[in-house]
Amino acid sequence: MKKIDRIRERxxxxxxxxxxxxxxxxxxxxxxxxWEREIEISxxxxxxxxAELGTEEIPFGLRIASDCRHLExxxxxxxxxxxxxxxxxxxxxxxxxxxxxxxxxxxxxDGHPWTAASVFKLxxxxxxxxxxxxxxxxxxxxxxxxxxxxxxx
Numbered sequence: 593m594k595k596i597d598r599i600r601e602r603x604x605x606x607x608x609x610x611x612x613x614x615x616x617x618x619x620x621x622x623x624x625x626x627w628e629r630e631i632e633i634s635x636x637x638x639x640x641x642x643a644e645l646g647t648e649e650i651p652f653g654l655r656i657a658s659d660c661r662h663l664e665x666x667x668x669x670x671x672x673x674x675x676x677x678x679x680x681x682x683x684x685x686x687x688x689x690x691x692x693x694x695x696x697x698x699x700x701x702d703g704h705p706w707t708a709a710s711v712f713k714l715x716x717x718x719x720x721x722x723x724x725x726x727x728x729x730x731x732x733x734x735x736x737x738x739x740x741x742x743x744x745x
Contacts, residue, residue, distance in 0.1 A: 598623075599620075650663065651717055651720070652669055652673070652701065652714060653665065653666055653670050653672075653673050653717065653721055654666055654669070668698075669701070670725075671698075672693065672698045673714075673718055674726075675692075675693070675696070675698070676689060676711065676714065676718055677718060677725055680715075680718065686708035686711045686712050689706070689711045690705075690706040690708050690710065693706040693711070
């Protein structure tokens with residue numbers, strides 16, 4: 593198995609054809625060029641309060657996509673949310689939910705075992721994402737099973 597070795601050089605003068613040939617002969621392959629320039633902006637940039645800079649947490653069940661421009665579903669966290677939703681439907685206690693998640697070796701985002709408090713803190717996110725968790729035919733089959741759940745009354 594081959595490993596790719598990369599180097600990034602700071603450019604102080606434009607590269608010459610001699611330099612490019614030397615690098616090519618040494619086994620290097622040019623894979624990118626990056627350009628930058630200064631531009632004038634009109635007016636003062638809007639001031640963003642310090643409290644708003646980078647403080648928003650990524651919602652559980654999502655992760656930053658590989659292009660670093662949007663969020664995408666995190667399969668393991670989504671699986672955790674689906675399992676948690678099933679236990680909510682079955683009216684399982686938070687302590688029992690945490691025990692069940694730990695028994696399946698699911699961990700919190702920090703890598704810690706689940707506690708009743710950490711499950712409780714996840715419930716607002718579960719309410720937010722619930723309409724997306726079960727859709728279409730999956731939801732139709734799940735509705736039939738809901739009538740079989742024994743409720744505490």
